[in-house]
Amino acid sequence: MKILVPIKRVIDFNVNIRVRDDGTGVETDNVKMSMNPFDEIAVEEALKLREAGVAEEVVVVSVGVEKAQDVLRTSLAMGADRAILVKTSDDVEPLNVAKILKAIVGQEHPQLVLLGKQAIDNDANQVAQMLSALLNWGQATFASDIDISGTKVRVSREVDAGLQTIEVNLPAVISVDLRLNTPRYATLPNVMKAKRKPLDIKTPEDFAVDVSLRHTILETLPPAARKGGVVVANVDELVDKLKNQAGVI
Amino acid sequence: MGRGLLLAEHDNMALNEATLRSVTAALQIGDVDILVAGDNCADVASAASQIRGVGKVLLAQGEVFEHQLAESVADLILELAEPYETIVAPATTSGKNILPRVAALLDVAQISEIVEIVSKDTFIRPVYAGNALQKLRSNETKKVITIRYSSFDMAETGSGVPVENVDSSVANSKSAFISEAKSQSDQVDLVSARVIVSGGRAFGSKEKFDELLRPLAARLNAAIGASRAAVDAGFSPNDTQVGQTGKVVAPDLYIAIGISGAIQHLAGMKESKVIVAINSDEDAPIHANADYVLIADLFDAVPELTAKL
Ligand SMILES: Cc1cc2nc3c(=O)[nH]c(=O)nc-3n(C[C@H](O)[C@H](O)[C@H](O)COP(=O)(O)OP(=O)(O)OC[C@H]3O[C@@H](n4cnc5c(N)ncnc54)[C@H](O)[C@@H]3O)c2cc1C
Numbered sequence: 001m002k003i004l005v006p007i008k009r010v011i012d013f014n015v016n017i018r019v020r021d022d023g024t025g026v027e028t029d030n031v032k033m034s035m036n037p038f039d040e041i042a043v044e045e046a047l048k049l050r051e052a053g054v055a056e057e058v059v060v061v062s063v064g065v066e067k068a069q070d071v072l073r074t075s076l077a078m079g080a081d082r083a084i085l086v087k088t089s090d091d092v093e094p095l096n097v098a099k100i101l102k103a104i105v106g107q108e109h110p111q112l113v114l115l116g117k118q119a120i121d122n123d124a125n126q127v128a129q130m131l132s133a134l135l136n137w138g139q140a141t142f143a144s145d146i147d148i149s150g151t152k153v154r155v156s157r158e159v160d161a162g163l164q165t166i167e168v169n170l171p172a173v174i175s176v177d178l179r180l181n182t183p184r185y186a187t188l189p190n191v192m193k194a195k196r197k198p199l200d201i202k203t204p205e206d207f208a209v210d211v212s213l214r215h216t217i218l219e220t221l222p223p224a225a226r227k228g229g230v231v232v233a234n235v236d237e238l239v240d241k242l243k244n245q246a247g248v249i
Numbered sequence: 250m251g252r253g254l255l256l257a258e259h260d261n262m263a264l265n266e267a268t269l270r271s272v273t274a275a276l277q278i279g280d281v282d283i284l285v286a287g288d289n290c291a292d293v294a295s296a297a298s299q300i301r302g303v304g305k306v307l308l309a310q311g312e313v314f315e316h317q318l319a320e321s322v323a324d325l326i327l328e329l330a331e332p333y334e335t336i337v338a339p340a341t342t343s344g345k346n347i348l349p350r351v352a353a354l355l356d357v358a359q360i361s362e363i364v365e366i367v368s369k370d371t372f373i374r375p376v377y378a379g380n381a382l383q384k385l386r387s388n389e390t391k392k393v394i395t396i397r398y399s400s401f402d403m404a405e406t407g408s409g410v411p412v413e414n415v416d417s418s419v420a421n422s423k424s425a426f427i428s429e430a431k432s433q434s435d436q437v438d439l440v441s442a443r444v445i446v447s448g449g450r451a452f453g454s455k456e457k458f459d460e461l462l463r464p465l466a467a468r469l470n471a472a473i474g475a476s477r478a479a480v481d482a483g484f485s486p487n488d489t490q491v492g493q494t495g496k497v498v499a500p501d502l503y504i505a506i507g508i509s510g511a512i513q514h515l516a517g518m519k520e521s522k523v524i525v526a527i528n529s530d531e532d533a534p535i536h537a538n539a540d541y542v543l544i545a546d547l548f549d550a551v552p553e554l555t556a557k558l
Pocket of ligand 1: 178
């Protein structure tokens, strides 16, 4: 079985986001970029499945700018076999990412697509579900446990009420949540090796996907800032403030 | 004004508050009908029919909808979508699971987790864990939208509109429900709670987490929340996680105890009316977002607070 893992390059989760003064977006100059943390978990899970003999090949793909090669190389260094970059100039909407991925699935014939449940930049949480719908495949989102046997996959899902377990037939699209695993680090020798692994570069036109935008972003604004807190001296003062000043208890 | 179809959040027994909050948002976009999809859930439909402002309630019942699997409910919505200009769902895990599927099959770019409606086609949604707000205009003729319902008040109830049964030919051969492990239902629901006491890594063990937080929560009639670190360490169940990838809450009072205030945590609780931080580190980032800060060891402060309330 082949596993396809779509990954995204995003601003590193540790960076303090700053909205540009002119409202055109967030500052990306000289800002550390990394693989979307959820996607790292998807790569790790795919590698584990290969190591367990369930899968033979792990192909990573990113739809994004030229520089997204960096995160593809990172996943090759983690152990993925091969990478594909679909080069786009700017932010592509999730629907169009899903359409490009569908076309890649048509060429690569994976039995499983594993990807992060959301990207921490746009927080959209859409691509996995859209891809699954376009392929008319089974869907399991927010996975915290994945168990494949034969043509069926049992997935524990993190849902509002607790944990839900479902079974989907392969081929399927599974989006992963944080508690599925802890991604490995790439060792230095593997980083060197990754440089020689194949990385194909494509464009949306290669797949006849129109990536024109359906939404117009009018403005990006900073959130309302909260005033810094009043330090209270002790528990008595806290209780008094909550009762008599804030009136919340 | 265009008509909207809102997917109700429920567990076949009761209508979830997320639905009432989402109705408030949806009514700002246009008229609203509600779809209740489930099994043996006529009570839910009748509760939905009491929401003021709603046009009618569509009720689709059947085994195939019992657990609201994404494939089944998305196909159902597609059967019903034609007359509707907007398809809306609360951004619960269920809404997030189902709606992008609907959007893709309608060839529509979805707008996720709106917090404000500027006009019929312009919305505000948080990005980057709430560190930026995006104002965007949708150029789609049909719109598919999820709602961050903690940002909206509950719609009022009282009227009573018709419930229509819908027949559907949906079948699902792709996925099946196996089981569900729900967390203890004796506790106050997190998203609807007026007060939340939330614990972090600093509690050190599940025993201490429960021993200290439960009495405090009971005293305040509060729900218990947790940071990711506390959930990962097994102190608290996954559905209590507050943050970018957990639940987004906006109670009147949020007490963050032994939580540092990482941006991913702040993303889930920054909109709370009053925030209290109890932390031994005077430089913890949470303080910049708190109204009241108590610099103290939680193992002393929490029992004392419980006793003095
Ligand atoms: C993609 C991604 C998504 C994430 N999503 C979420 C999310 O949804 N929600 C979330 O919470 N996190 C999330 N995180 C994790 C987040 O970055 C932090 O790691 C996490 O919130 C830290 O939890 P904490 O504050 O409990 O632990 P810590 O950061 O370790 O903080 C513990 C705090 O306790 C204080 N303390 C220690 N001892 C005591 C004592 N005796 N008395 C009082 N105070 C004490 C310390 O001073 C410190 O401030 C996410 C991370 C990533 C990468």
